Amino acid sequence: MKPDNYPQRPAHLWEHFYQFTRIPRPSKQEAAVRQYLVDLAQQAGHPVRLDDAGNLVIYVPASPGREDRPTVIIQNHLDMVTVKTDDVEHDFTRDPLQLKVDDGWLGADRTTLGADNGLGCAASIALMTDPDVTHPPLELLFTVDEETGLGGALNLDASMLSGSLMLNLDTEDWNELYIGCAGGAGWQFARSFAEDPLRGDAECFRLNLRGLAGGHSGVQIHEQLGNAIKLLGECLRGLPGLRLGSIEVGVAHNVIPREGVVEFAVPAEVAGRLAEHLENARQRWLGYLPAADHGVELALQSVQLDSALDAVDSLRLLDLIAAFPHGAQAYSLEQPADLVDLSINLAILRLQRGELYVESSYRFFNEQQSLPLQHAVLALARAYDLEVTEDVGYPGWEPDFSSPLLEQGSAVHQHLFGARPAVKAIHAGLECGILKSKLPGVDTLSFGPTIRGAHSPSERLRIDTVEPFWRFLTELLADI
Known part of the structure; x- marks a missing residue:
């Protein structure tokens, strides 16, 4: 009503x-x-x-x-x-x-x-x-x-x-x-990873990231809002023996992802300092994220997992997240400073039973200016053995x-x-x-x-x- x-x-x-x-x-x-x-x-x-x-x-x-x-x-x-x-x-x-x-x-x-x-x-x-x-x-x-x-x-x-x-x-x-x-266009990426059984000494967790503002990947891309994919990838780096089980982040190609969930396993000796590691990451973010994102939270709970990627592939996936471009790439030389000429949004990342899916879109005024960015993303896809599907662009x-x-x-x-x-x-x-x-x-x-x-x-x-x-x-x- x-x-x-x-x-x-x-x-x-x-x-x-x-x-x-x-x-x-x-x-x-x-x-x-x-x-x-x-x-x-x-x-x-x-x-x-x-x-x-x-x-x-x-x-x-x-x-x-x-x-x-x-x-x-x-x-x-x-x-x-x-x-x-x-x-x-x-x-x-x-x-x-x-x-x-x-x-x-x-x-x-x-x-x-x-x-x-x-x-x-x-x-x-x-x-x-x-x-x-x-x-x-x-x-x-x-x-x-x-x-x-x-x-x-x-x-x-x-x-x-x-x-x-x-x-x-x-x-x-x-x-x-x-x-x-x-104008704009984008890609969908996919690849398969092998999963291995988890050993008995591994401790398994579900990590929820929430509280980011999210927003429009075009008109708000210059605001430097936190990207849940990027932040989850960053906070899991540096954990010895990390093995990724599943990831679910993002809702649409034109939305800056604001929350996400990842399930993973770490050795028992790492689990004891996990909460401190995550809080240190959150405090780092508060030092540079905009005020709209200061409600960011990391919630950790124990779960049961039967299998996960091995440690090598888990680190490889975190490296991909770290290397993938996101945000404003160039600003207009003629209009006010908040007019972005070229940008990219790392929008969706899912990992389920070893199947990886990633979606990203980019925007431009002059399509020729976007070519180096396109080449960089496709080079990254080749380096990480990703299958690429190009989305239909628009002028x-x-x-x-x-x-x-x-x-x-x-x-x-x-x-x-x-x-x-x-x-x-x-x-x-x-x-x-x-x-x-x-x-x-x-x-x-x-x-x-x-x-x-x-x-x-x-x-x-x-x-x-x-x-x-x-x-x-x-x-x-x-x-x-």
Whole structure:
């Protein structure tokens, strides 16, 4: 149910967003929320089209007197990242989100909120349902499977669209207009290790790392947030005779891993000083991790293990973790210092019964700049005998500072709020780059209200940025 202090205005937008929080919508499972939108469109008498990938377009006719204006595509994605803390029971395929309002922010109880990109979807539908909005012809485009690889945009049937202008509502800092986004790609790695029985003098443990902030591997990669894979690998180094049994860290290619579990065995003489070794590692981390990660915890408990990797292969796997690149690799020479040009996220690592699986993704503005990083990662894979599967890449959106739509948007912002907006590019995989490659010549602008902690259980939406975002969106459409 709605919190007592759930926001009320703009009414149509907030009501649609609330309905989005009631309908589960993990990536690749968007059918229910898509049907909600189709039902709304059909009730209003508006045509809809679906393509084979599951993307939806709703065609909204112009307001009276605006029929001769250019058609505008309003673009958002339906799916959300599904991450929670380990102390809450929540099934993202079935359960509605439990909302909370705290000090001017809307969040969810220990889960992602889905404001990325549900708030933009709600605004898009509000343009259709709010009779007070004046607009040109609209094509409301809702893509699927954005969060796990931009699959909807990559497989979009572009013949469904005719607009010459496009507004993407999937950025996370109000008072900023975005005119560029990163491209990206990634890999999946695998190999098999032999497991051997454990001797009777080995002591076995399960180590849980939790309390890191986690976050978006694009827009937050410059914050130097702790990576649970890297930290677990580091704290296990230096333990004589260590044998790894299993590892489970990470949830998605675009999420900085925030917690993980490893099971291992050590000789009895090492077990006695294990707690001290782990606490020393945690104290080291507190000396350099950002404040958001200072809740990091290491919890140790005894378990039973029958077999594990031998000590040589265990060290080899820890060496791979240590050598694998992660984080910002290059910064923009032209934009502010927090704009990353090139980055990589070591996202997932699993070891089960000797089978290793690793997933990593990288982002770039200039793909040529990423080539040395690609070569380094593939060289590492060869050195560690990893089988490599390359993920399908996607193009970036090169910034266009001469865009007429940018100038128009800046003028509207100046008129409404008395100041020009900041003009930026974003180190994240907005679908705009892919869509522009399918819709040549479409002038594009991206903006949104303020969201923090996207892709993590601390995701939250700043409530007082939503109404000015809505005013800007509707005024810009009235001005086109």
